[in-house]
Amino acid sequence: MTETSLYDRIGGAPTIDALVDSFYARMDQLAEARTIRAMHPQDLAPLGQVLKDYLSEWLGGPALFSPVRGHPRMRQRHMRVAIDSAARDAWLLCMRGALAETVADEAARQAIDEAMARLADWMRNVPDEQPAENTISQN
Template structure:
């Protein structure tokens, strides 16, 4: 069965007889985890020397970028649709065209996101479910060779 981020996710714990259906947002710990994930992501981007090219295409102050990613991931994972309410349809590729995103920038972004995900989401299966569409999205955002 294919799990998609943002959709309802069926908990399949053997002891969970009720088979409660919850969102990925709820499964990873809701607001606190999404906040921790986005904060750690930008902290890594800001400090890892191997993420310098990715960092350089971002504004000097990362606060607004962090808020936008937090808003986006909240809705994307099945929480409140904050991003849509504030900014309308994400149109992520178009919004990122101002930045030159090549394979190196993309891979540095992946490095930071993957590490932040591993540090903030305990459950390995949930990390895998979240990572697959994030990786596709990252490849989609690339706009130069």
């Protein structure tokens, strides 16, 4: 018996697309996300595609990220960006809202949220008193 991936449980690529689009829309719209929005380039479309590719693979779907970009090394890729607890919380606020909007399977949504919360916490790389002033690239 094979276990169904989270990717398949949530509806595959269409749900990943909607999730990422909702995430970045929230980043643009929410005052609480202003700080993390400033870390990103004006045009979010290229980063959106990178995130879609990453989430596809991370959730057990097609490997779209690694063949093009290599091992994710997420923390290493973000080390040039100062990420404190406030940035983590803003990111999670946007992602949790997007998950609630796009993922109907409550158990899958909770599993993804828990894994993302651990990942977001692990991404913190500066003490909370240091401001986040760098920008994220598309790499």
